[in-house]
Amino acid sequence: MLNRVPAEENQAESAHKVPKMTLTMAELADELHISLPTARKLVRKSGFPAFSIGSRILINREGLQRWLDGQPPIAVT
Numbered sequence: 583m584l585n586r587v588p589a590e591e592n593q594a595e596s597a598h599k600v601p602k603m604t605l606t607m608a609e610l611a612d613e614l615h616i617s618l619p620t621a622r623k624l625v626r627k628s629g630f631p632a633f634s635i636g637s638r639i640l641i642n643r644e645g646l647q648r649w650l651d652g653q654p655p656i657a658v659t
Contacts, residue, residue, distance in 0.1 A: 601643065602643065603642065603643055603644075604640040604641060604642060604643060605640065605641040605643055605646065606638070606639075606640065606641075607621050607622065607625070607639055607641075608621075609641075610624070610625075610641050610646070625639055625641065629649065630649060631645025631646055631648070631649055
């Protein structure tokens with residue numbers, strides 16, 4: 583017989599999931615609502631929190647938030 587976890591406990595577990603520490607290029611593009619080519623340009627910028635492991639480019643999630651917070655506001659005229 584299977585031990586089933588009540589639905590309430592399953593929902594509580596998923597609510598306490600730890601967010602991923604990194605984003606892929608596609609996830610970055612999706613989260614910032616930008617195109618993949620624009621995301622590729624962005625990760626090449628000096629000071630952007632991206633790094634590579636093998637052929638994969640990953641973005642540090644906390645570093646991304648700090649980078650975004652440090653961007654100067656643009657003047658809307």
